[in-house]
Amino acid sequence: MVEIGRIAAIWRFPTKSLRGQSLQSADVDIDGVRGDRVGALIVGGGHARANKPYRGKEEHLLHTFERTDAAIACAREHGIEVALERERGRYFDDAPISIVLDTWVDAIERGTGRTIDPLRFRPNFLIAAAPGSAVRERDLTGCELELGSVRLRVRHPIERCVVPSLDLETGEGQSDVLRYIVNTCNNEVGIYCDVLTPGQTKIGTPLTKP
Numbered sequence: 001m002v003e004i005g006r007i008a009a010i011w012r013f014p015t016k017s018l019r020g021q022s023l024q025s026a027d028v029d030i031d032g033v034r035g036d037r038v039g040a041l042i043v044g045g046g047h048a049r050a051n052k053p054y055r056g057k058e059e060h061l062l063h064t065f066e067r068t069d070a071a072i073a074c075a076r077e078h079g080i081e082v083a084l085e086r087e088r089g090r091y092f093d094d095a096p097i098s099i100v101l102d103t104w105v106d107a108i109e110r111g112t113g114r115t116i117d118p119l120r121f122r123p124n125f126l127i128a129a130a131p132g133s134a135v136r137e138r139d140l141t142g143c144e145l146e147l148g149s150v151r152l153r154v155r156h157p158i159e160r161c162v163v164p165s166l167d168l169e170t171g172e173g174q175s176d177v178l179r180y181i182v183n184t185c186n187n188e189v190g191i192y193c194d195v196l197t198p199g200q201t202k203i204g205t206p207l208t209k210p
Contacts, residue, residue: 001208004135005101005127007147010203012036013122015084016091017055019066020122025202028150030195031089032096033124040091041071044081053091054082056163060171063122063163095155095192098122099207103129104137104189111180120164121190127207137188146208149199157188164189 010023012033017040027034040053049058054075056062065071068084075082090096100123109116118126125147129135137157145152165178181187 001146001210003130004140004145004207004209005129005133006207007125007201007203007205008102008128009118009126010201011119011122011124011126014038015068015071016040016053017062018068018071019063020119025200026124027198027200028097028147028195029198030096032092032195036124037091038089039068039084039086040088041068041075041082042085044083047080054080056166057161060166060173063166063168064171094158096195097124097152097193098158098190099125099127099193100190101127101129101133101135103133104185108177108180108185108189111184112174112176114174114177116177117168119168120166121158121160122163123190125207137191140191140209143209144196145193146206146210148201148205149197150195150201151197151199152193153196155192155194157186158190158192160187160189 010026011020012035013020014035016037043049043052043054072082100118100121105116105118140154141156143154160181162178165174181189
């Protein structure tokens with residue numbers, strides 16, 4: 001087994017696009033981290049995204065809200081009616097698990113001269129890469145990975161939207177961040193994974209590849 005790195009942080013986001021929760025350990029089910037993205041704010045009629053989730057693309061401060069009632073009130077102030085929904089299972093953009101390596105974030109920091117909080121990318125797992133690691137997203141596409149007892153298969157790199165260019169505290173758009181991701185990273189930061197074998201994992205657990 002080749003060690004890619006070790007878990008440095010774990011997050012889940014109970015309501016899609018809202019503030020996440022930091023975890024020391026996680027139960028990983030076949031459909032993702034338990035409790036992750038089990039709800040979403042669904043846009044009402046009369047809007048371009050009617051019956052779809054309200055996202056950071058529509059509200060640049062959405063990620064700062066922990067409470068759904070506050071987020072709903074914020075949307076209403078902008079003339080958009082949204083309601084909390086928990087009926088469709090999980091509200092993922094694509095795959096159940098998302099992973100980001102710290103070296104990928106470090107490269108963006110060097111390229112932009114900014115401090116980049118990995119939470120901008122809203123991953124489930126932040127991995128502290130093994131010393132000397134130069135692995136990139138496309139190197140892992142299709143690979144099977146292990147996080148302790150959890151076995152994953154990498155689906156593909158994560159194509160990024162405008163959200164990672166938003167400052168986590170102020171919501172300020174930083175176009176140079178998005179420009180760097182598009183031009184230097186092929187607009188890809190992180191990997192989406194499917195769960196092959198559910199289990200438990202925790203901070204410090206190695207991420208390995210056969």
